[in-house]
Amino acid sequence: MNALDLWDIHTGKRFPFDARAPRIDNGTGRPSPDRYVSPAYAAEEWDKVFAKSWLLAGPVSDIPEPGDFMKFDIGPESFIVVRDEDGSVKAHYNVCPHRGSQLVTADLGSLSRFTCPFHSWKFALDGKCVEVTDAETFRPEVLCHGTDLSSVRCEVAAGFVFLSMDQDIKPLAEFLGPVLDQLELYEIDQMYVVQHRRSDWGSNWKGGVDAFAEIYHLHAVHPQTQCLMDDRTQIDLWPGGLSRQFVPFAQPSPRFPDQESVNPGIQMMLRDAGIDPETYEGSARETRTAVQQAKRKRSDELGLRYERFSDSQLSDSVVYSVFPNVQIGCHPEAVFLHRFIPHATDPNQFTYDTIILYRHVDAPGYSAPAWMGMGEDVDLSGRTRPDVIHTGLGEPPCLGEVLDQDSDLLPVVQKGARSRGFKGPLWSEQEGRLRHFHAELDRMMGA
Structure with missing residues (x-):
């Protein structure tokens, strides 16, 4: 498949990667701010949205071999996602059926079977109970209630593992629909985690989704980005709360103010593409095209197969929103994953979980985009999976200048959302992805 050969399962037509999606008009309504602050709304949201959706549990590269598992915590629930002995991927509630103890506490690991730390009941990777400690002391009528782990729907697509608590949910490929082929172009299943950070923020999880789904705020919150990022951008919307934005x-x-000078930020991106800024003779208006051409040249030399990508994919960040709580930013060399994890009880908190996945190529000049901030201490070889670095509420998250600015601002926005003076958001067309997300949220909430 190449960049001009994508398939839309809804229309049955092929289309260029950069083609605009058919327009979806989500109206001009002003939703109540209760969705950001109300505990009752959050409780209903858990049952009607999170318990009924496909949830991205993590990258499939984290569980390459039988017995490899990852723990996925969201809201009040915890899940074990594991590679079974037959190579398939399974997902279970992280809870022993005996007394309710969680089975695993590590973020990642590898086991031949799961053993409860409380009374040492044992379970196969597929969730079947293989040993009840002192089984003869249980009346058969007790054990017949069920001793296996409670499993959930689990499917793999585009290099990620998704699970759902709804056994009747439609297939994952059908939900991802028109964006599935686009995501698969990046071959994320061949990438691996080189950075994983998690931090607790003083905001509702939807405040995080809202902030990361638009670049209208860059000039105010991240003015340092204006020298190298264009905020004239294409937004595409699809059914099911799915969306895409080119950055x-x-x-x-x-x-x-300066549209001509090749400033230090753009110089960094030229170096990324293999262009020496000292010898580059064009203006800032021409550097995006120069980066695209240089990356195609590198692809030809290294056999990277970039012919499957459009020009914009080579220079820009193509950012997808996957309902309800995920954003995936795609580049040929690396992908960033943002997840906005709701707090179990407090609508004024969420956990921001961010992962960078990288495809290693042992060649001079090839690396993850420099703006991702991969320092010299980051192992890009894929030989080691980095630990999850978790910072608590109120601790400096140390995520980098831009993300730290977001973490500082969102609690201020959340405090304003609790004011009687705030009547609900007023979204511009630059915030079309936000309105689209909330329209799907309202549909699932039955508004």
Whole structure:
């Protein structure tokens, strides 16, 4: 499949990667701010949205071999996602059927079977109970209630493992629909985690989704990005709360006063593409095209098969929203994953979970995009899976300048959302992905 050969399962037609999606009009309504602050809304949201949706549990590269598992915590629930002995992927509630103890506490690991730490009941990777300690002391009528782990729907797509608590949910491929082929172009299943950070923020999880689904705020919150990121951008919407946004790199925003000089930020991106800024003779208006051409040249030399990508995919960040709580930012060399995890009880908190996945190529000049901040201490070889670094509420998250700015601002936004003076958001067309997300949220909530 190449960049001009994508398939839309809804229309049955092929289309270019960059083609605009058919317009979806989500109206002009102003939703109540209760969705950001109300405990009752959050409780109903858990039952009607999270318990009925496909949830991205993690990258499939984290469980390559039988017995490899990852723990996925979201809201009040915890799940074990495991590679079974037959190579399939299974997902179970992280709870022993005997007395309710969680079975695993590590984020990642490898086991031949699961053993409860409380009374040492044992379970096969597929969730079947293989040993009840002192089984003869249980009346058969007790054990017949069920001793296996409670499993959930689990499917793999585009290099990620998804699970759902709803056994009747439609197949994952059908839900992902028009974006599945697009995501698969990046071959994320061949990437691996090189950074994984988790931090607790003083905001509702939807405040996180909202902030990361638009670049309208960049000039105010992240003015340092304006020299190298264009905020004239394409937004595409699809049914089911799915959306996409192109974020053009290597050219200044029209808000930036100097449109000609090749500033240090753009120089960094030229170096990324293998262009020496000292010998580059073009202006800032031409650097995005130069980056695209240089990456195609590198692909030809190294056999990277970038012919499957459009020009914009080579220079820009193509960011997908996967309902309800995921954003995936795609580049040929690396992908970033943002998940906005609701707090179990407090609508004024969420956990921000961010992962960078990288495809290793042992060649001079090839690396993850420099703006991702992969320092010299980061192992890009894939030989080691980094630990999850978790910072608690109120601790400096140390996520990098831009993300730290978001973590500082969102509690301020959340505090304002609790004010009687705030009547609900007023979204511009630049915030079309936000309105689209909330329209799907309202549909599932039955509004």
